Amino acid sequence: MSTEETAGHRVLVVDDEPNIVDVVSMALRFQGFEVATAGTGEEALAQVDAFRPQIMVLDVMLPDMTGFDVADRLGAQRGLVPIVFLTARDATEDKLRGLTSGGDDYVTKPFSLEELVARIRVILRRTGQATEDASVLRFEDLELDEDTREVTRAGHSIELTDTEYRLLRYFLRNPRRVLTRAQILDHVWDYDFGGDARVLETYVSYLRKKLDGVTTPAGEPVAPLIHTARGVGYALRAPRRPA
Incomplete structure (x- = not known):
């Protein structure tokens, strides 16, 4: 869900x-x-x-x-x-x-x-208040199945480490929201995480490379979905469309 x-x-x-x-x-x-x-x-x-x-x-x-x-x-x-x-x-x-x-x-x-x-x-x-496909998180051409842990982008299968998977799942559960670095660290690395915030930047970089390293069915590069909110954190949102 x-x-x-x-x-x-x-x-x-x-x-x-x-x-x-x-x-x-x-x-x-x-x-x-x-x-x-x-x-x-x-x-x-x-x-x-x-x-x-x-x-x-x-x-x-x-x-x-x-x-x-x-x-x-x-x-x-x-x-x-x-x-x-x-x-x-x-x-x-x-x-x-x-x-x-x-x-x-x-x-x-x-x-x-x-x-x-x-x-x-x-x-x-x-109790029947969720959809049958509730385990699949979707945003644009990105999908994550929480039951099978399979991740696809534009139809391409993407292999993620456990930490990358948890990071992506948190983004997909909060689409279009600007998530602060503290919120992401708390939810992905647990509330007692006391490490350096540069760990988050490193994993966001890993995740971006994997998600953006595929092409559309037409053979064109996919648009980036994870955006930086300067001084705050990150957000999963659709790229700006040309006017």
Whole structure:
């Protein structure tokens, strides 16, 4: 499920910790989701009616009630709103209660944002809200299949290293967006990466050479797709067309 395919999918994030809400909401918006938030169980129930989310990320420990209580009170609406429980409670009995009380998944804190987003996508596919071709990310004449890890440009197969693959996948999940160097380092090399930003420049150079080293079916050179935003970072966008 690409960024363009997730656009319009509504996610409700419910947690009483503002920093968790901010981080999760930002990650989801970067992936093209529409996001609403709530800090209590009552607010969550109200947002289900007002925002009509297609999936909910729900903390178990809320100020006014538990996430399990929220799931119970959704009643008939529960079947329309898949739930990913997000909590620091990692005891087996808590996980079992979450999964048997109507939860579709159970993620414990601390957690990986990339994993959380991936689990949300899986649930959307399972509930029929994603397209059958959701695993293929496309932009212009560039394609990446997340299931087979195959990459093609203008019909040519392109071999990538694991790091190049993860870098390209992040660009394809955020087409036309200017991504800062810090954002790319965080998402591709993980949040604790403490290396030199020149590593990123090196891998962008490698990726450009591979993506731009093929020709169109007419035998003409392909146009570059990865562009530099000076002083900021990079963006995957179509080349400017002649006026």
